[in-house]
Amino acid sequence: MNITDIKSFIPPIRTLMGPGPSDVHPRVLQAMARPTIGHLDPAFIDMMDEIKVLLHYAFQTQNALTLPISAPGSAGMETCFVNLVEPGDKVIVCQNGVFGGRMKENVERTGGIAVVIADEWGTAVDPNRLEDTLKAHPDTKIVAFVHAETSTGVKSDAKTLGEIAHRYHCITIVDAVTSLGGIPLKVDEWQIDAIYSGSQKCLSCTPGLSPVSFNERAVEKIKQRQTKVQSWFLDLNLVMGYWGSSAKRTYHHTAPINVLYGLHEALIMLKEEGLENAWARHERHYQALRQGIENLGLTFKVKESERLPQLNAITVPAGIDEAEVRQRLLNEYHLEIGAGLGNLAGQIWRIGLMGYACNLKNVWYCVEALKEILSKIK
Numbered sequence: 001m002n003i004t005d006i007k008s009f010i011p012p013i014r015t016l017m018g019p020g021p022s023d024v025h026p027r028v029l030q031a032m033a034r035p036t037i038g039h040l041d042p043a044f045i046d047m048m049d050e051i052k053v054l055l056h057y058a059f060q061t062q063n064a065l066t067l068p069i070s071a072p073g074s075a076g077m078e079t080c081f082v083n084l085v086e087p088g089d090k091v092i093v094c095q096n097g098v099f100g101g102r103m104k105e106n107v108e109r110t111g112g113i114a115v116v117i118a119d120e121w122g123t124a125v126d127p128n129r130l131e132d133t134l135k136a137h138p139d140t141k142i143v144a145f146v147h148a149e150t151s152t153g154v155k156s157d158a159k160t161l162g163e164i165a166h167r168y169h170c171i172t173i174v175d176a177v178t179s180l181g182g183i184p185l186k187v188d189e190w191q192i193d194a195i196y197s198g199s200q201k202c203l204s205c206t207p208g209l210s211p212v213s214f215n216e217r218a219v220e221k222i223k224q225r226q227t228k229v230q231s232w233f234l235d236l237n238l239v240m241g242y243w244g245s246s247a248k249r250t251y252h253h254t255a256p257i258n259v260l261y262g263l264h265e266a267l268i269m270l271k272e273e274g275l276e277n278a279w280a281r282h283e284r285h286y287q288a289l290r291q292g293i294e295n296l297g298l299t300f301k302v303k304e305s306e307r308l309p310q311l312n313a314i315t316v317p318a319g320i321d322e323a324e325v326r327q328r329l330l331n332e333y334h335l336e337i338g339a340g341l342g343n344l345a346g347q348i349w350r351i352g353l354m355g356y357a358c359n360l361k362n363v364w365y366c367v368e369a370l371k372e373i374l375s376k377i378k
C-alpha cells in the first residue's frame, strides 16, 4: 500500500445485526460530533454526574459506585475481577459459553482460585449445580456468571443464582454486557453485588465504554483488601478520585470525552423510551423474527424459556456453508450477522436485535435476505 493513496475513511453503510456493535442511533452519533472540551471543565463534570444518574436508572440501582469505565466491556469485566479478587480467593465461575471462560482467565490472572462449573453451551447456568458446588467449596468468596451469554444466545436466572450465592455468604459478579437495556435487569432488587456492561450492545451507543456498578458489600470487600489492586488503571480507589462525588476531582486519566457525550445521549434515549418499553420492544421484535425464521424452516439452538430476545442463535441447516451465507449477507445486503464462537463455531448464526437495531424493518430485511440467499444456494 502506498501511503499517498490513503484517503479519508468513509465506512460503508451497514445494518448491524450481529453480537455487537449494533446500529448506533443518529442522535448518539450527532452528540459525539460536538466539540471536545476539557475533562476537568465544570461543564463536563456536570455531564459526568448526569451520566451517573442515568446509569442508576438503567441498572435500577442506587449504588453510589456506578460509573462508565473508559474502555470496552472487557475492561469492565477486569475492573470487577481485579478489584474484588485477592490472591488466594476462591471464585466459582459458572461457564456456559465464551464469556464465562474469560471470567476464569480473569480469576486466575488475579491470583484467585477458579472453580469452574461447566454447563452445556446453549443452556442456562444450572442453579442446582451452583448450590452443590458451594456446598463442596464452603470457603468460596465470589460467584461469577454471565446474565446474557452472547456466544450462545442464552439467558440465565440472575436473581436465583444471586440468592443462592448469598445464602453461602458469597458476593456476585455479573456480566450484563448484552443484557443491559435488552431484558429485565434489576441490580438492587436482585441484590447483585458487582456488575459490568458495555455501551455497544443494547444501549445503541458506540463501543468504548463499560458501565459498572458496585454495592456496599462489594465496596466493603475492596476496602478490606490486604494487597494493592495490581492494575493501576482499573484500581477503583484511584478511579473514584476522578469519578467520585467530591467537588474536588483529581486527574486519573483523560476520559474519552466524545464517547461519553454519546453514552449520555443514549441513556437519555433509554429514559425517554422507558426501560420496560425497551425490554418489551426487544421481546416483540424477537417474536417477529422468530416467526420469519421458523417460516423459512430454520430452528433455534436454544430452548424457548432460555432464549435472549436480543441475540438469536439459529442452527445452520445441514449442507449449508454458514460463512458463505454471512459473506453474501454482508456483500449483497450490507447486513452483518454473527458466526458461532468456540464450541458452536460453524453450527449457528447469531442474529442480534440490539438497541437501535431492534426494529421491525430490520427483522423483515434480515428474514427476506436470508430467504433469498438460501433459495439461491440450495
Ligand SMILES: *Cc1c(COP(=O)(O)O)cnc(C)c1O
Residues within 6 Å of the ligand: 020, 072, 073, 074, 075, 077, 099, 146, 148, 149, 150, 151, 175, 176, 177, 178, 198, 207, 208
Ligand atoms: C461483548 C461482550 C463482552 C465484551 O465486551 P467488549 O466491549 O467486546 O470488550 C463481554 N461479555 C459479554 C456477554 C459480551 O457480549
